Every structure is written in structure tokens, then in C-alpha cells.
Amino acid sequence: MADDLRPPPEAHDIDPTLPGVDYSERVSVTGIHAAVLREKIEPREGMEPMPIWLWLAVSLLIGWGGWYLGTFSGGYRADNFDERIGSAIAGGAVAGTAAGGTAAKEDPAAAFAKLGKRQFTANCQSCHQATGLGQAGVYPPLAGSEYVLGNKKRVIAIVLKGLQGPFKVKGNTYNNVMQSWEPVLDDKKIAAILTYVRNEWGNKAEPITPEEVAAVRAEFASRKVAWTEADLLAIPENATINVAPATNATPPAAAPSAPTPAAPAPPVPAPKAPSPAAIAPQAPADRPYT
Amino acid sequence: MPPPTDAAERAYIDRSCRAPVLFFFGSALFWLLVGTFFALVTSIKLHDPEFMTRAPLPDVAKFQAGGSLNANPISMQDVGFLTFGRFRASHLNAVAYGWASSAAIGVGVWLMARLCRVPLRRPALVTTAGVLWNIGIAVGIAGILAGQSTSVEWLEFPPYAALIIGIAYAMIAVWAVDMFASRQCDHVYVTLWYVLAAFFWFPWLYATANILILLKPVQGSVQAIVNWWFGHNVLGLWFTPIGIGAAYYMIPKVIGRPIHSYYLSAIGFWSLALFYSWNGGHHLIGGPLPAWVITASIVASVMMVIPVVVTAVNHHMTMRGHFGMLRYSPTLRFIVFGAMSYTLVSLQGSSMAIRSLNKISHFTHYTIGHAHFGLYAFFTMVMFGCMYYIVPRLCGCEWRSAYLIRLHFWAAAYGIFFMIIALTVGGLVQGLMLADPAKDFVGEIVPMTRPYLVGRSLSGVLLSIGHVVFAYHFILMVLQLGRREGGPVYFNPVEAEVRP
Numbered sequence: 001m002a003d004d005l006r007p008p009p010e011a012h013d014i015d016p017t018l019p020g021v022d023y024s025e026r027v028s029v030t031g032i033h034a035a036v037l038r039e040k041i042e043p044r045e046g047m048e049p050m051p052i053w054l055w056l057a058v059s060l061l062i063g064w065g066g067w068y069l070g071t072f073s074g075g076y077r078a079d080n081f082d083e084r085i086g087s088a089i090a091g092g093a094v095a096g097t098a099a100g101g102t103a104a105k106e107d108p109a110a111a112f113a114k115l116g117k118r119q120f121t122a123n124c125q126s127c128h129q130a131t132g133l134g135q136a137g138v139y140p141p142l143a144g145s146e147y148v149l150g151n152k153k154r155v156i157a158i159v160l161k162g163l164q165g166p167f168k169v170k171g172n173t174y175n176n177v178m179q180s181w182e183p184v185l186d187d188k189k190i191a192a193i194l195t196y197v198r199n200e201w202g203n204k205a206e207p208i209t210p211e212e213v214a215a216v217r218a219e220f221a222s223r224k225v226a227w228t229e230a231d232l233l234a235i236p237e238n239a240t241i242n243v244a245p246a247t248n249a250t251p252p253a254a255a256p257s258a259p260t261p262a263a264p265a266p267p268v269p270a271p272k273a274p275s276p277a278a279i280a281p282q283a284p285a286d287r288p289y290t
Numbered sequence: 291m292p293p294p295t296d297a298a299e300r301a302y303i304d305r306s307c308r309a310p311v312l313f314f315f316g317s318a319l320f321w322l323l324v325g326t327f328f329a330l331v332t333s334i335k336l337h338d339p340e341f342m343t344r345a346p347l348p349d350v351a352k353f354q355a356g357g358s359l360n361a362n363p364i365s366m367q368d369v370g371f372l373t374f375g376r377f378r379a380s381h382l383n384a385v386a387y388g389w390a391s392s393a394a395i396g397v398g399v400w401l402m403a404r405l406c407r408v409p410l411r412r413p414a415l416v417t418t419a420g421v422l423w424n425i426g427i428a429v430g431i432a433g434i435l436a437g438q439s440t441s442v443e444w445l446e447f448p449p450y451a452a453l454i455i456g457i458a459y460a461m462i463a464v465w466a467v468d469m470f471a472s473r474q475c476d477h478v479y480v481t482l483w484y485v486l487a488a489f490f491w492f493p494w495l496y497a498t499a500n501i502l503i504l505l506k507p508v509q510g511s512v513q514a515i516v517n518w519w520f521g522h523n524v525l526g527l528w529f530t531p532i533g534i535g536a537a538y539y540m541i542p543k544v545i546g547r548p549i550h551s552y553y554l555s556a557i558g559f560w561s562l563a564l565f566y567s568w569n570g571g572h573h574l575i576g577g578p579l580p581a582w583v584i585t586a587s588i589v590a591s592v593m594m595v596i597p598v599v600v601t602a603v604n605h606h607m608t609m610r611g612h613f614g615m616l617r618y619s620p621t622l623r624f625i626v627f628g629a630m631s632y633t634l635v636s637l638q639g640s641s642m643a644i645r646s647l648n649k650i651s652h653f654t655h656y657t658i659g660h661a662h663f664g665l666y667a668f669f670t671m672v673m674f675g676c677m678y679y680i681v682p683r684l685c686g687c688e689w690r691s692a693y694l695i696r697l698h699f700w701a702a703a704y705g706i707f708f709m710i711i712a713l714t715v716g717g718l719v720q721g722l723m724l725a726d727p728a729k730d731f732v733g734e735i736v737p738m739t740r741p742y743l744v745g746r747s748l749s750g751v752l753l754s755i756g757h758v759v760f761a762y763h764f765i766l767m768v769l770q771l772g773r774r775e776g777g778p779v780y781f782n783p784v785e786a787e788v789r790p
Contacts, residue, residue: 035683036301038778040546042404043479043539048551054603058596065589072588074581083581083645114727121730 116196119189123181124197132201138176140169143201152208153239154232155198156216159190162226180226187213211243299407304683306409307400310416312684312768314396315677317424319761321388324431326754328381333750335374337743343369371435379434379446386444386524387455388427390665393673394532395420395462398485400680401539402466405482406473412465419461426454442503444521452500456493463493480555484535487563491527495520511578518570525664526566530632533672534558534601537629540672540679541608544622545615550607554600562597565590572643575652591643598636605629618780620695624675627703631667635660650725655739655746656717659710666753667706674702674760681764687772689763689779696781698760705752712749716742 074080121130128134132143142148147155147169162180166173181190187210194213198205334341370376403410410416430451433439439446447455466489470482499520502508508516542549549555571579571587609626616623638660642651651657678695682688689695716739723729723738766772773779 035686035688035778036304037297039297039300040543041296043481043542044548045480045552045555046548046550047553048607050551050553050557050600051603054600057599061593061595065593068592069582069585069589072581072585074585076580076582078580080581081578083585085581111727118727118730 112192116192119193120196140174142197145169148197149205151237151239153216153241154235156213160217164226164228167229212241215241215243303403303409307403308684310413311396311400313417313420314392318389318392319764321384322757323761325381325384325389326757328377328384330750332377332381333747337740342372370437376435379439380431383446390529397536397676398532401481401485402469405479406469407475408472411469415461415465419458422454422458426451426458442517444524445499449504456496459493463489481535481539483559484531488528488531495523514574518573522570523567529669533669536672536676537625540625544619545612550604554604558597558600565593575648588643592640595640598633602633618782621675621679624671628668628672635663635668650721654717654721655713659713659717663710681767685767687774690766690772692779692781694759694763698756701752701756705749709746709749712742712745
């Protein structure tokens with residue numbers, strides 16, 4: 001067989017003085033083939049059957065795969081991004097499943113406080129400083145500030161829209177600009193930051209909820225410029241915030257598993273006087289997404 | 291003892307492979323050294339970010355004399371090519387396409403010729419493809435360093451370099467089909483399935499990904515799916531089949547007994563082909579993709595346990611009773627190290643696709659540890675083992691020194707072991723801290739990773755020593771400075787004499 005395969009001899013095979021690289025011809029012929037001669041035969045295949053335990057293991061794996069695919073495929077919908085929702089349904093209403101299960105493990109209040117501190121560090125600290133004292137003449141203090149401790153609506157409005165100086169805080173005037181955080185931070189983060197700021201550095205004031213931020217955000221939705229001192233003071237000192245619970249419920253998972261037709265209600269005007277029942281079960285503004 | 295005609299046939303086949311295969315091995319080792327350099331610098335930059343781009347210290351005397359303190363500022367425009375972003379991409383591409391792929395082509399070409407039992411056909415085509423391939427990588431890395439990276443992971447090469455590489459690879463694929471069509475063997479051995487499939491899969495992957503992401507981009511998050519479909523398939527449908535195929539050849543070849551079971555080989559091959567191409571989506575867990583896409587890819591990732599365990603059982607049953615040979619055969623030791631790593635890294639990979647673990651491990655050094663586990667502890671070690679077997683047959687002389695091989699093996703083995711430990715442990719701690727909102731990113735998490743990253747750099751130094759030693763040994767072989775008598779190089783010649 002090998003004879004058939006031999007290529008025709010090349011020039012330097014016949015006359016070693018001709019150019020051409022042929023390393024192995026320098027030594028004895030047995031030397032060339034030493035590595036090849038000592039080789040064991042080319043690999044072949046045995047015909048042992050597949051062990052039973054392996055068949056079993058493979059079957060179990062495939063079974064698990066089918067179960068997992070069926071359970072966590074979100075109904076194979078192109079618009080469903082959460083594997084924990086809606087595998088049992090085919091189109092139509094998306095039922096919430098086990099949504100609260102993972103969230104319940106951590107104390108929500110503690111998580112909210114941590115969120116506030118973190119978001120303050122990330123967004124506010126570079127100007128207002130970790131001490132909350134700001135920088136004299138440039139950035140106003142938050143510690144003991146009459147706006148931080150004062151009316152909720154005003155302080156939420158400041159964070160949402162930003163400020164345009166000159167602006168007087170604790171007797172000092174600051175002629176500077178604060179940016180608008182409306183497009184950057186969501187309701188929950190703003191509420192967490194404000195709650196943190198209102199209870200740090202010796203401050204003591206009522207916490208602020210995401211629902212309140214949402215309400216203020218909606219109220220001033222049309223305002224596109226930062227507050228001046230005069231504009232802001234136009235908001236009365238004792239202004240209250242009308243929280244409209246229905247609009248806060250973020251889409252699918254907030255709905256309990258029982259079909260509540262009201263849940264995904266579009267912008268229906270909120271009832272003027274919220275019934276206690278509507279406020280009591282605090283609608284989860286969002287769920288941790290993994 | 292095999293019949294002498296077979297030995298003569300193998301000698302002819304090996305000789306026909308000499309130039310192209312040595313060219314691929316040589317350029318692979320060149321890019322391995324280049325990639326190692328990029329890797330070391332990148333790794334050091336992770337714990338010393340200003341390394342190589344440090345601004346000169348301010349001239350205090352000049353300042354006191356009234357000059358500017360920052361008279362000699364360093365401009366990122368001048369040193370952009372020395373920054374982390376470009377070096378990391380250069381490292382990845384140098385080792386993935388330069389080292390691993392060149393080595394894979396070299397080994398694949400030799401295996402095909404051996405298993406088809408025909409002398410290498412169209413050697414000029416293979417060599418030309420090799421030259422083009424190297425040009426493509428050189429151009430691509432220069433492009434990345436010049437700031438023209440596409441910023442798509444695993445496809446950083448600018449399109450003009452990708453085109454050269456694509457053409458080079460297409461030539462190899464055509465050659466592979468030609469070789470297979472003219473085979474003289476009466477039975478297609480399992481290695482040949484893997485090698486042929488890999489030579490077919492890679493150009494398909496590479497072309498598809500380049501077209502759908504760079505040439506005629508698909509919309510939005512579909513690009514991300516294509517990106518990771520490609521990124522994971524480079525590993526799964528290109529490196530893995532070559533690595534496993536090589537192990538399927540070398541293990542029975544060196545120990546001289548048949549592979550345990552044809553059925554296991556077949557199930558392993560087809561389940562790999564079926565499941566691997568779905569795996570990429572697990573890189574996008576938590577990303578903006580329909581839940582079922584991610585879930586399907588998680589299931590496929592876990593199903594990868596099937597080919598992995600089947601292959602591991604097949605290899606293990608073949609090796610059974612012959613593990614003693616690991617004490618003296620360099621080839622077998624590298625290959626078995628790689629094959630065992632394949633089992634471990636694949637099982638680790640399947641577990642990392644599960645949502646609850648991925649939540650911790652994703653976007654941490656744990657993933658980087660996994661990547662090096664796969665591409666180094668498995669694939670690179672298998673390639674080293676193959677080279678220790680193939681190069682003497684191509685050069686006609688024996689490896690010069692068992693000491694150098696031993697040094698290479700232990701530098702590589704300890705280096706990659708410590709690197710995996712450092713990245714895995716560091717990554718787990720990092721992932722757990724990242725999941726805790728109370729932990730401060732800059733103040734706590736980043737400093738925590740520092741010692742692990744320093745450890746990784748040190749293990750990288752060990753790997754580099756191994757690479758330099760091996761490259762030196764390889765050059766000696768190519769220069770015909772190897773030994774000409776005294777038989778094969780064994781770690782432990784006395785034991786090799788005792789055992790059959």
C-alpha cells in the first residue's frame with residue numbers, strides 16, 4: 001500500500017548536493033524512522049457498550065432539561081424577559097408567580113436604607129460631601145438645611161428639576177447650579193436618597209416614599225427648567241402630596257395571582273380620596289431582577 | 291510490532307507534512323510569546339493601573355523656581371496603544387487566533403494526513419493559508435493597538451484583518467475537504483470526525499458572526515446573541531473538537547491499546563454537535579433577551595454534561611491500567627492533564643450557566659478563571675502534548691532534554707493551577723460582595739481583589755517561563771540541534787525501560 005502512496009522522488013532526494021531542505025537524510029536511515037518505527041499501532045476503536053448507569057444519568061439530565069425548559073421559558077413570548085413569569089399561560093394575561101419569594105428574604109427597610117446611602121455616595125457626595133456640609137460658598141450644606149428638613153414636596157421638586165442660583169440656605173447665598181436628576185434617577189432611588197439625607201448628620205425628618213416622588217414627578221412633568229428661589233418658594237410651605245396608588249403599580253408582577261382586572265389600568269384618573277384598602281398593601285415598586 | 295510497510299507509510303506522510311505543520315507550530319509559538327507579553331502587562335495593569343503609562347514625576351526643583359508643576363504631562367493620545375483596553379484585546383486575539391488556532395491547524399493538518407493515510411495534498415495551499423493567517427493576525431493586532439478594534443468581544447480584529455483571516459481559513463477548509471475526499475483509510479476514526487467538523491464549523495461561525503455584526507449588522511440585542519453565539523462556539527466548536535480529537539488520537543496511540551468504546555465516541559461527538567452551539571446565550575443571563583432564549587441556552591449548557599461525561603468515561607476506561615505511563619511519557623502527561631481539565635472545566639461551565647450561580651459568578655474574575663481553565667489547562671496543554679509527539683517526527687531528531695520538558699510541564703501546570711485558584715476564589719468573594727448593597731465598590735471590593743490579581747500576575751510569570759523554555763526547545767529542534775540517538779525522551783528513562 002505504501003508503495004502506491006510514495007510521491008515521486010524530489011530532486012534533492014536523488015542528489016543530496018542540490019538545494020533543498022532534507023534534515024533527516026543526514027543520518028542513518030534507521031535514524032530517520034526511529035520515532036516512526038517505535039510507534040504503537042494507529043488508534044482503533046473498541047466496541048464496549050455504554051454502561052447502564054450512564055444511560056440512566058443521561059436520561060435524568062434530559063428529563064431535567066425538559067422540565068427546566070417548560071418551567072422557565074416565560075411562555076416562549078418575545079416580550080417576556082422574566083423567566084419566573086407566565087410559563088403556564090399562552091399569550092394574554094401574565095400571571096405573577098413566586099415573585100415575592102426571593103424579595104422577602106431581605107428586610108426591605110434595611111435594603112432601602114442601604115440603597116439611599118449608596119446612591120448618595122454615587123450621585124450627591126461629590127458636591128455636598130460625605131459630611132453633608134457642602135463647600136462653603138459653592139455647594140450648600142444638607143445637614144440642618146431648612147429645605148432638606150422642610151416640606152416634602154419642595155425637596156423632592158429640587159432633586160427632580162435642579163436649582164438655578166442665587167439661592168439662600170441657612171443664611172448664606174449660593175450662586176451656583178444644581179443639575180436635574182429627573183432623567184437619571186428613578187422614583188425609588190430618589191426616595192431612598194432623600195430619606196437618607198433627611199436622617200443623617202443629625203437630621204431628623206419623615207421618610208419619603210417612591211410613591212410620593214412619583215406623584216411630584218407627575219405633578220411637575222411639564223416643567224422643563226430648574227427651580228429659581230422664587231419659583232420654589234411659590235410651593236406652599238404646607239403643601240401636601242396626593243399619592244395615587246393605581247399609577248404606581250409597575251406592570252405585570254405587581255398583580256396578585258388572582259385575576260384583578262384593575263391591575264394594569266391605563267392612566268385612569270386616580271380616585272380623589274384613596275380608600276384605606278388601596279393604600280394598605282404597599283405595591284412593590286419593583287422587584288429585584290437577577 | 292507494526293508491519294514495516296505501515297511505518298514506511300507514516301514516515302512518508304510525516305515528511306509530506308513537515309514544512310506546513312512546522313510553519314504553523316512555529317508561528318503559533320511566536321504568537322504565544324507575543325500573547326504572553328500582552329497578558330502579563332494586562333494582568334499587572336489590573337493591580338497597578340498606571341503600569342507603562344505612568345506620568346513622569348513632577349520636577350519639584352523646576353516648580354520651586356517658578357515653572358509649572360505639570361510641565362511634562364502624559365497624553366493618553368500618545369500612549370493609547372499601551373492602555374489596558376487595547377492590550378487586553380490584543381492578548382485575547384494573539385492567544386486565541388495566533389497561538390491556539392495556529393496550533394490547532396498544525397495539529398489538525400497532521401492528524402488528517404495521518405488518519406486519511408495520504409501524504410499531505412496541496413502543501414502549497416496549506417502554507418499559503420498559513421502565511422495569510424499570520425499576516426491577518428499581525429495586521430489585526432496592529433489595528434487593535436492603533437485603536438481600530440471593533441469592540442465586539444472575540445471579534446476585535448478590524449474588518450480588513452478579519453477578511454484576510456477568513457480567506458486563509460477558507461483555504462484550510464477547502465484543503466480539509468479535499469484531503470478527506472481522497473482518504474485511503476477504510477474506517478473513519480473518531481479523531482477525524484472531530485477535526486473535519488472543526489475545520490468546517492469555524493469558517494461558518496467566523497463568516498456568520500462577521501457578517502451579522504460588522505458587515506450587515508442585525509438590530510439591537512440580536513447582535514448580542516450573535517456575538518455570544520460566536521464567542522462561545524469558538525471555544526466549543528473549534529478549540530474543543532480539535533483538543534478532544536487530538537486526545538482521542540494521542541491517548542490510544544501512546545499507550546498502544548484501542549479506545550474503549552466506539553458507541554461512547556459517537557454519542558460524545560453528536561451530543562457535542564447538538565448542544566454546544568446553543569450555549570452562548572448563558573453569557574447574557576439577566577440581559578435584555580426573551581426569557582426563553584436564555585433558558586434554552588442554560589438547558590443546552592447543562593446538557594453539555596452528556597458529551598463531557600461520555601468522553602471522560604471513554605478516555606478514562608482507555609487509560610485504565612496505564613496511568614503509570616504518566617510518570618515517563620511527556621506527551622501522555624500533557625494530554626491527560628488536558629483531558630482531565632476538559633472534564634472539570636466543562637462541568638464547572640455547566641454549573642456556571644445555572645441562574646442562581648451565574649448571579650454570583652458573572653462579571654467577576656471567576657469567569658476569567660474559567661476561561662483560562664478551558665483555553666489553557668485543557669486546550670493549550672493538549673496542544674503542547676501533541677507538539678511533543680509530532681515535532682520529533684517532522685524534524686527527524688529527538689527532544690534535546692528531558693529537563694527542559696519537565697521544566698515546561700511543571701511551570702505550566704503550577705502556573706495555571708495557581709491562576710485558576712486565585713481567579714476562582716477571588717472571583718467568588720468578589721461576586722458575593724457585589725451582590726451585597728452595603729459593600730462599597732471602590733472602598734471595599736476593589737481593594738479586596740488586589741492580592742488575588744497580584745497572585746494571578748505571579749502565576750502568569752510561571753506560565754511565561756514555561757513558554758520561553760518550550761519555544762527555545764522547539765527552535766533547537768527546528769535547527770536540527772536535537773539528539774540523534776538514544777531513543778525517545780522520557781521523564782524517567784529507567785521506569786520506561788521496565789514497563790513495556
